[in-house]
């Protein structure tokens with residue numbers, strides 16, 4: 001799409017000024033690499049985005065409703081986070097599809113980034129790809145993507161970008177978009193609904209077991225997905241899919257604010273496994289820079305015997321605000337949340353889950369492992385609600401915090417509401433430190449303090465890590481160690 | 490000389506535990522260290538290994554011609570010092586395989602060797618497991634987690650076999666072992682014994698010394714080595730207990 005209208009201009013800065021000072025009419029600019037919407041946020045911005053994406057009327061309506069609602073909302077303040085004020089009029093809400101900066105060779109790439117790639121064991125070819133170095137045809141993403149899509153279409157699986165889905169499967173989008181996270185849900189979800197740029201759409205038809213991890217795709221297409229990402233996954237009756245979001249390689253994104261929305265719908269007997277490894281730029285050691293990651297993720301177990309399982313490994317971002325949740329509507333449905341959140345230096349994370357039990361015999365499991373180091377703050381916030389009709393339901397929650405050093409903070413806020421007598425809720429919480437004995441034991445075997453801590457922390461998080469798809473588990477393990485580098489003096 | 494300790498004083502929280510230790514260990518030797526509870530045997534082992542809670546207030550320790558006290562814990566380990574712990578700690582969630590692989594490869598890296606790949610590492614592990622008669626299922630479990638006392642000690646010997654140290658200090662590795670396990674542990678040590686390495690075996694029981702025959706036996710008493718001899722000294726201690734040593738010390742004290 002971006003290739004079609006190219007207006008060459010010499011000085012992009014001038015253009016931006018021009019555009020911001022003129023009213024919206026044809027007020028968008030294009031240069032070879034980037035197309036910007038006018039800076040700031042107004043109805044015009046929303047219309048611009050929808051127009052730019054050539055969306056059907058219903059999408060524009062949806063976006064506008066969301067935008068108008070957003071105007072009436074206030075920033076949420078309840079999280080245990082210190083969030084600097086965000087000027088929404090100083091953000092470009094549409095700057096896409098942007099090509100990454102291209103390098104001629106790896107020599108030109110930030111050596112720190114490369115050393116992280118090395119530690120992650122990422123192959124040289126892949127390093128080039130991730131860092132934005134022009135690559136050989138061997139792993140050309142277009143061809144791989146095509147082959148991949150062909151395989152999937154044999155099963156009737158739809159897996160495409162949200163933009164493509166809006167064009168090619170408007171009925172499905174209309175039916176499910178906003179059905180789990182309505183545009184009125186919360187401040188950032190409303191914002192996302194108004195201005196989302198792109199994301200992924202996935203539909204698994206009745207009775208189909210998706211034969212591949214839907215991660216391969218992301219591995220290859222880890223390029224810019226934009227700051228307002230929108231993902232929708234629908235698993236029809238009896239379907240199964242395992243979906244892996246993100247990329248374990250560090251992403252140096254220019255956008256400071258990220259507000260994604262992910263919706264999952266699981267029909268009768270369907271099962272969806274959603275895994276995330278989030279490793280965005282956390283800011284430097286003094287707490288400067290870094291991504292603000294405000295995400296709304298929610299799934300609904302709509303049919304009986306359905307299951308949604310969230311696994312997340314959160315090591316990046318300066319601020320994380322994220323509660324992947326399950327609405328257990330169908331009888332006997334199952335919700336799971338496995339989380340490892342690591343904070344170091346000045347990072348802040350307020351993360352957890354909500355398990356809303358509505359159907360009978362519903363079951364949920366929450367395993368949360370918070371690891372804090374440096375001057376960081378790490379909070380678990382979880383809600384388990386068992387409604388009156390959700391008889392014989394069960395929840396098991398285990399929230400553990402591990403502290404490295406004495407300047408970091410760990411907090412646990414479990415909210416539990418049980419409205420019937422036949423259900424059982426169990427909650428366990430622990431706070432621990434890495435003992436000097438454990439460290440000495442490892443060091444006496446020849447390990448330095450950092451790899452010792454890496455090892456101990458990985459052992460601590462094992463219950464969660466083992467939920468990850470195999471190919472990512474190994475990298476996630478390395479990532480945990482890398483994230484904690486410099487956390488011992 | 491491999492290790493030379495001169496007039497070593499060490500304390501913890503201002504309380505002096507080691508009060509002037511002198512000890513020389515050559516390659517190829519086995520030294521047994523005996524002595525009543527709480528006299529500083531484990532402290533001596535910890536100080537050699539570099540545990541930071543202990544303050545070395547005076548004296549020197551020369552290892553392979555270098556000032557050992559200047560080296561970090563992990564450097565000492567990579568230079569071939571191994572401590573078999575009296576109380577091995579549990580590391581939940583970390584398999585012995587993963588633990589040992591990290592350890593072995595860090596030591597290799599220090600020596601300028603390439604890390605062992607998965608296959609080669611597992612082969613080495615199989616070989617060493619056989620050597621110390623360690624059962625397979627133990628190696629798959631988390632480090633020491635839920636191990637019985639005897640299993641923990643066997644695991645220490647297994648780790649020693651994997652790391653092939655130059656100086657191995659075994660702190661009461663025989664305590665809590667049944668007769669079979671004792672024989673296994675002793676055999677492990679004997680198989681690993683060469684003319685190039687040395688052992689310091691801390692024990693309360695002369696029984697172990699029937700299996701691991703020491704070149705020297707030292708008695709550590711109230712922070713000092715008060716008596717050294719050959720393996721007959723161990724037999725004498727077994728027979729007479731420590732009272733005569735106490736008495737001797739008292740008499741010396743009066744005499745001095």
Ligand SMILES: Nc1ncnc2c1ncn2[C@@H]1O[C@H](COP(=O)(O)OP(=O)(O)OP(=O)(O)O)[C@@H](O)[C@H]1O
Nearest residue numbers: 501506524525526527528529530531532533542575
């Ligand atoms: N971490 C510590 N804090 C305080 N005191 C300590 C500490 N470690 C050792 N000590 C003290 O140092 C003294 C020597 O202890 P050590 O463990 O070296 O004795 P030991 O000879 O190994 O005894 P055992 O035969 O019972 O193992 C004891 O009085 C002990 O209480």
Ligand SMILES: [Mg+2]
Nearest residue numbers: 530531532575
């Ligand atoms: Mg002791």
